[in-house]
Amino acid sequence: xxxxxxxxxxxxxxxxxxxxxxxxxxxxxxxxxxxxxxxxxxxxxxxxxxxxxxxxxxx
Amino acid sequence: xxxxxxxxxxxxxxxxxxxxxxxxxxxxxxxxxxxxxxxxxxxxxxxxxxxxxxxxxxxxxxxxxxxxxxxxxxxxxxxxxxxxxxxxxxxxxxxxxxxxxxxxxxxxxxxxxxxxxxxxxxxxxxxxxxxxxxxxxxxxxxxxxxxxxxxxxxxxxxxxxxxxxxxxxxxxxxxxxxxxxxxxxxxxxxxxxxxxxxxxxxxxxxxxxxxxxxxxxxxxxxxxxxxxxxxxxxxxxxxxxxxxxxxxxxxxxxxxxxxxxxxxxxxxxxxxxxxxxxxxxxxxxxxxxxxxxxxxxxxxxxxxxxxx
Numbered sequence: 001x002x003x004x005x006x007x008x009x010x011x012x013x014x015x016x017x018x019x020x021x022x023x024x025x026x027x028x029x030x031x032x033x034x035x036x037x038x039x040x041x042x043x044x045x046x047x048x049x050x051x052x053x054x055x056x057x058x059x
Numbered sequence: 060x061x062x063x064x065x066x067x068x069x070x071x072x073x074x075x076x077x078x079x080x081x082x083x084x085x086x087x088x089x090x091x092x093x094x095x096x097x098x099x100x101x102x103x104x105x106x107x108x109x110x111x112x113x114x115x116x117x118x119x120x121x122x123x124x125x126x127x128x129x130x131x132x133x134x135x136x137x138x139x140x141x142x143x144x145x146x147x148x149x150x151x152x153x154x155x156x157x158x159x160x161x162x163x164x165x166x167x168x169x170x171x172x173x174x175x176x177x178x179x180x181x182x183x184x185x186x187x188x189x190x191x192x193x194x195x196x197x198x199x200x201x202x203x204x205x206x207x208x209x210x211x212x213x214x215x216x217x218x219x220x221x222x223x224x225x226x227x228x229x230x231x232x233x234x235x236x237x238x239x240x241x242x243x244x245x246x247x248x249x250x251x252x253x254x255x256x257x258x259x260x261x262x263x264x265x266x267x268x269x270x271x272x273x274x275x276x277x278x279x280x281x282x283x284x285x286x287x288x289x290x291x292x293x294x295x296x297x298x299x300x301x302x303x304x305x306x307x308x309x310x311x312x313x314x315x316x317x318x319x320x321x322x323x324x325x326x327x328x329x330x331x332x333x334x335x336x337x338x339x340x341x342x343x344x345x346x347x348x349x350x351x352x353x354x355x356x357x358x359x360x361x362x363x364x365x366x367x
Contacts, residue, residue, distance in 0.1 A: 037331045045144040048137060049323070050177055053148050056297070057181050 129275040131246045131253035134308070138315065142330055144323040145316055151179035152295050153313020156306050159293040161237065164229060164284075166217035169238035170317055173211040178316070185211060192216050230270040232283030241311070242318040248311040250276065255307040258286035 011017045042049065093101075123130070137146045154175070157167065172189040176182050189209035194216060197204030209216070217236075219225035226233050244250045253276045261273035261280075271281045288306045295301050316322065 033331070033334065037327065037334060041142065041144070041327045041330055044142050045326075048144055048146045048148070050147045050179075053151075054177075054181065057184060 126278065127280065128278045129253075129257070131249040131276055133249055134252055136248060136312070136315075138312070138322065142326055144326050146312060147179060148297065149309050149312040150316045152297065152299060152305075153309040153311070153316075154179050155295060156288075156293045156310040157237070157313060160287050160306075161310065162215075162218060164218055164225075164234040165237045166219070166234075167215045167237050167317065168217055169214070169236075171212060171214045172209060174320060176211070178320070182211075189213055230283055234284065237314055237317065239318050241314045248315045251311040251314060252304075252307050254282075255288050255310070256304055 011021050042051070046052065137149070138144060157165075172185050175185045175188065180188065189211055192209045192213075192215075193206040194209045194213045195204055196207050199205055219228060222233055241247050241251060246253070254274060257274050257276045258272060259275065261267055265273060265280060267273060267281050271283055272285050273280055274282045288303045288310075290302050292303065293301055293306055299305060319325075
C-alpha cells in the first residue's frame with residue numbers, strides 16, 4: 001500500500017511524469033506482449049513455419 | 060413498419076431520459092417494471108426476428124441439398140484452426156506441383172516471384188525460379204517488345220496470352236486463373252482436393268461431349284479438365300512420395316496460400332487480439348464495479364414532513 005501511495009505521489013500526480021510513465025509503460029508493454037504472442041504462435045506451429053524449414057535451403 | 064417502430068419506441072425502449080443522471084431502475088435489465096404492451100411488443104419482435112433467421116438458415120440448407128453435385132468431404136488441413144499456420148513445406152511442394160502440372164493450362168497472375176521469398180523459397184532460389192522463365196517486356200528504344208529472363212518483381216507468366224487463346228486451345232473451356240480460386244469456390248481447399256482426386260467413369264445416363272470428363276464434385280458433373288494428378292505425376296525435391304492424394308493435398312495448400320498470403324499473419328493477430336481483449340475485459344469489469352459501487356451501496360431515506 002505504501003509503495004502504491006509513494007508511486008502515486010511521485011509519478012502520477014504530476015502531468016510530466018505521468019505522461020512519461022505512460023509512454024515508457026506503453027513501450028515496454030508492447031515489446032513484451034508482442035514477443036509473448038509470437039512465442040505462443042511459434043510454439044503452437046512448430047515445424048510448419050518457414051523459419052523451421054529454411055535451414056534446408058540456405059547454404 | 061413505422062407504426063411498429065413507434066409502438067416499440069413508445070414502449071420506452073429508446074426513451075431519452077434527458078439530462079437527469081441515469082437511475083438504477085432505468086439501467087436495470089430486469090423486466091419486472093415493464094408494462095403489458097412493452098412485453099407483448101418485445102416478445103413479438105424476438106419471435107419474428109428469430110423465425111426469420113431460422114427460415115433463412117433452412118432455405119440455405121435446402122438449396123445445398125437440391126444441387127446435383129457431390130459435397131466435398133472435409134479434410135484435416137494442418138492450417139485449420141484459430142491459431143494454426145500454413146505448413147510451409149507443403150506450400151513449397153504445392154508450388155512444385157503447380158510448376159510441373161497446373162502451369163500448362165492455368166495462370167497464376169496475381170502471384171509474383173518476390174512473394175515466394177521467405178515463404179517457400181530463399182531469395183536466391185526465388186531469383187533462380189524467376190530467371191528460369193522468359194518475360195515479355197518493352198518497348199525498348201526502337202519500340203520493339205522483347206523477351207528477357209524474369210526478375211523477382213515479375214508476376215508468374217500465364218500459359219496463354221489472353222482468354223480467347225486459352226479457350227481456343229482447350230476445346231472452348233477457359234481454365235480459370237488460380238490466384239484466388241480457393242477463396243472463390245464453395246468448399247475452398249476441400250473442394251479443390253475433392254475435384255482433383257474425384258474423377259470417375261460417368262454413370263449411366265450422363266452424356267458427355269467430346270473432350271469432357273465426369274467429376275461428381277464439379278457442378279453439372281461434366282468438366283473439360285481431364286484428370287491430371289496420378290501417382291508420380293510430379294516430382295518433389297524434398298523426397299516426399301508423390302502419390303496422387305499427396306500432390307492434391309500440397310497443391311490445395313499452396314492455392315490456399317495464393318488466395319490468402321496473409322493467413323499466418325491473421326492467425327498471429329488472433330492470438331494478439333484475444334490477449335488484448337482479455338486484458339481490456341478485466342479493466343472494463345473493474346471499472347464497472349468501481350462506478351456502480353456508489354449506486355449499489357447508497358440508501359435513500361424518505362422522511363415525511365408533518366403538517367403541523
